[in-house]
Structure formats: C-alpha cells, structure tokens
Amino acid sequence: MKKNSGLMTPEYLQGLRDCVPAGQVRLNEDMALHTTFRLGGPADVFVCPTSADELSAVLKYLAKQPIPLLIIGRGSNLIVRDGGIRGVVVKLGEGFDHVTIEGTYITAEAGVALAALSWKAAEASLAGFEFAAGIPGSLGGALVMNAGAYGGEMCQVVDWVDCMDRGGNVRRRSNAEMEYAYRHSILHDTDEIAIGAGLNLRAGVRE
Numbered sequence: 001m002k003k004n005s006g007l008m009t010p011e012y013l014q015g016l017r018d019c020v021p022a023g024q025v026r027l028n029e030d031m032a033l034h035t036t037f038r039l040g041g042p043a044d045v046f047v048c049p050t051s052a053d054e055l056s057a058v059l060k061y062l063a064k065q066p067i068p069l070l071i072i073g074r075g076s077n078l079i080v081r082d083g084g085i086r087g088v089v090v091k092l093g094e095g096f097d098h099v100t101i102e103g104t105y106i107t108a109e110a111g112v113a114l115a116a117l118s119w120k121a122a123e124a125s126l127a128g129f130e131f132a133a134g135i136p137g138s139l140g141g142a143l144v145m146n147a148g149a150y151g152g153e154m155c156q157v158v159d160w161v162d163c164m165d166r167g168g169n170v171r172r173r174s175n176a177e178m179e180y181a182y183r184h185s186i187l188h189d190t191d192e193i194a195i196g197a198g199l200n201l202r203a204g205v206r207e
C-alpha cells in the first residue's frame with residue numbers, strides 16, 4: 001500500500017482479511033465513492049462486513065492494535081479531506097441491510113438506506129416513517145444522531161437499538177436507554193456502533 005498509519009504490516013492486514021470473506025478488505029479505497037458529496041481521498045484500509053458476527057470479529061481484531069477506526073454508513077454527514085483517512089474505515093452498507101416487516105413492526109440492519117426503508121414501509125401500508133424518505137443516510141447513521149425531518153425523528157419510531165461496543169460485544173438498548181435528544185443519542189458518548197433496530201410504526205393507508 002502507498003500510505004498507511006505505519007502499524008499495518010502485511011501480517012496485520014492478513015489477520016484482518018481472515019475476519020471477513022474474500023474481497024471485503026480493500027486498500028487505498030477512494031472515499032469519494034462513499035460520501036454523498038463525492039469528495040475525499042483514500043482510506044488506508046476499507047472493510048465492509050456483512051453481518052454482526054463479521055463486524056464483531058473485525059472489532060475484536062482491531063482492538064489489538066492502536067490503529068484509528070472510523071465507522072461510516074452512507075457518508076451523507078461526512079467531509080473527507082483530499083489526503084484521505086489514515087487507519088481503518090468500516091462501512092455498514094450493502095449486505096448489512098436486511099429488513100423484515102411483521103405487521104406494523106420493522107426489524108432492520110444498520111446498513112439499509114433510510115430512504116429505501118421509508119419506501120418499504122410505505123409499500124407495506126405503514127405510517128409514521130414518511131419523514132425519513134428524503135434523508136440520504138443509512139439507518140445506522142440516523143439511529144446515532146436521531147435524524148429527522150418535517151417534525152418526525154427517529155426517537156418517535158425506535159423501539160430498541162442493538163449496539164456493539166468497540167470490543168465487538170452487543171447490547172440491546174431500549175428507546176429510553178438511547179437518551180435521545182435533538183440530533184443526539186448516548187452513542188455519541190459511548191462510542192458504540194448501531195448495528196440494527198426495531199421500529200414501531202402504525203397501520204396506514206397506501207395512496
């Protein structure tokens with residue numbers, strides 16, 4: 001690799017590659033491909049886990065060395081400099097985006113696009129998530145910052161959020177335990193990663 005934080009030896013990178021299926025660890029990944037504004041230089045190492053188990057393995061491995069780690073979703077609230085990002089970027093996106101709908105209840109993984117989830121809810125004649133249709137982020141990013149629009153916000157629909165700490169351990173936080181406030185949640189303080197959520201919607205009428 002051309003540039004890295006100096007700690008990433010070939011052995012270290014191989015250990016990281018062993019955490020996820022082939023092709024999910026990339027070097028010198030152009031961050032412009034992963035930000036809404038299509039700006040930003042290369043990340044030293046870019047990892048795309050497709051399950052909580054893979055993410056947990058990656059985090060447990062990364063915890064062994066002091067290499068900077070940035071979690072991203074759809075990059076709609078990120079400006080990356082031309083010089084790029086030193087360390088490891090972990091993206092929760094494609095493959096980390098399973099959704100199930102049972103009645104008025106949605107269970108979804110963090111990587112699903114918020115707008116796509118809003119449309120899925122509408123197609124299932126569910127109400128209460130229309131506000132999210134124009135927000136260009138991921139569910140994970142929205143859960144962390146209590147994204148909202150048009151008077152609606154995530155804290156109005158969240159039942160629980162599965163949160164992974166930097167050691168790869170998961171705990172389920174209730175809505176109250178998320179300590180939601182305006183564009184804020186407790187995850188800003190704990191550094192946990194939102195990996196999925198249960199959302200309570202209402203029966204609506206599809207027009």
Ligand SMILES: Cc1cc2nc3c(=O)[nH]c(=O)nc-3n(C[C@H](O)[C@H](O)[C@H](O)COP(=O)(O)OP(=O)(O)OC[C@H]3O[C@@H](n4cnc5c(N)ncnc54)[C@H](O)[C@@H]3O)c2cc1C
Binds near residue numbers: 070076138144187
């Ligand atoms: C054109 C435009 C319109 C927008 N409109 C709105 C709006 O109406 N309402 C609104 O609230 N916001 C809006 N935003 C801001 C943005 O879409 C939201 O903040 C969104 O929730 C960010 O999600 P993301 O997946 O893109 O996060 P990213 O940009 O990828 O990351 C943003 C931050 O969240 C952290 N993060 C991301 N995913 C996770 C995760 N799973 N766990 C822990 N931390 C995580 C990252 O580390 C980073 O610090 C808008 C942005 C743009 C560009």
